[in-house]
Amino acid sequence: YSLIPNSPKWYSRAVTYRIMSYTPDLPKLVVDQIVAKALRMWSEQIPLNFIRVRWGTADIMIDFASRDHGDNYPFDGPGNTLAHAFPPGPGLGGDAHFDNDEYWTDGTNTGVNFLRAATHEFGHSLGLDHSSVPGAVMYPTYEKGNPKDFRLTEDDIEGIQKLYGKRNDS
Ligand SMILES: CC(C)C[C@H](CS(C)(=N)=N)C(=O)N[C@H]1Cc2cn(c3ccccc23)CCCCCCNC1=O
Numbered sequence: 001y002s003l004i005p006n007s008p009k010w011y012s013r014a015v016t017y018r019i020m021s022y023t024p025d026l027p028k029l030v031v032d033q034i035v036a037k038a039l040r041m042w043s044e045q046i047p048l049n050f051i052r053v054r055w056g057t058a059d060i061m062i063d064f065a066s067r068d069h070g071d072n073y074p075f076d077g078p079g080n081t082l083a084h085a086f087p088p089g090p091g092l093g094g095d096a097h098f099d100n101d102e103y104w105t106d107g108t109n110t111g112v113n114f115l116r117a118a119t120h121e122f123g124h125s126l127g128l129d130h131s132s133v134p135g136a137v138m139y140p141t142y143e144k145g146n147p148k149d150f151r152l153t154e155d156d157i158e159g160i161q162k163l164y165g166k167r168n169d170s
Pocket residue numbers: 079080081082083084085116117118120121124139140141142143
């Protein structure tokens with residue numbers, strides 16, 4: 001695993017998120033459920049909870065967008081870069097953007113698996129950089145893999161706990 005230089009992290013135990021827009025590829029409810037699951041995969045390992053808000057500004061603002069979408073990182077059409085997310089901090093910090101020119105899927109083996117990509121992006125939103133361990137969620141490239149047995153690897157867990165400590169639900 002690797003942390004982002006000077007290890008930006010969230011200092012509050014409750015981090016808010018808001019889903020600002022959706023993809024036409026999946027039902028809204030499914031997007032809501034996958035976002036919650038991707039966030040829970042990380043929060044299970046650390047003393048930090050995610051709270052969904054429906055309006056106003058959240059720490060993690062989630063958007064589907066294509067091409068130029070108001071930050072200095074325009075998307076590139078189908079394929080290539082699938083999504084990006086900003087390290088913890090104010091404003092854009094923590095925000096996660098998904099390229100609307102991808103075909104976002106859930107559980108099928110076509111298109112881009114949204115759970116896998118979202119879990120990767122939220123790793124960045126929490127302060128993780130890329131891992132050199134093939135198969136790690138934080139590996140730089142998207143691997144199809146079997147959606148059935150998708151989970152954080154030891155490397156991902158080590159990295160996030162290095163940054164936030166272990167969750168000790170006694
Ligand atoms: C891990 C993701 C969820 C998020 C990362 C982006 S980020 C910022 N969040 N780390 C991502 O999109 N990685 C590219 C990396 C990449 C692979 N190639 C590329 C060709 C051009 C541009 C980028 C790539 C080769 C061709 C395959 C293109 C489709 C798959 N794309 C990727 O794996």
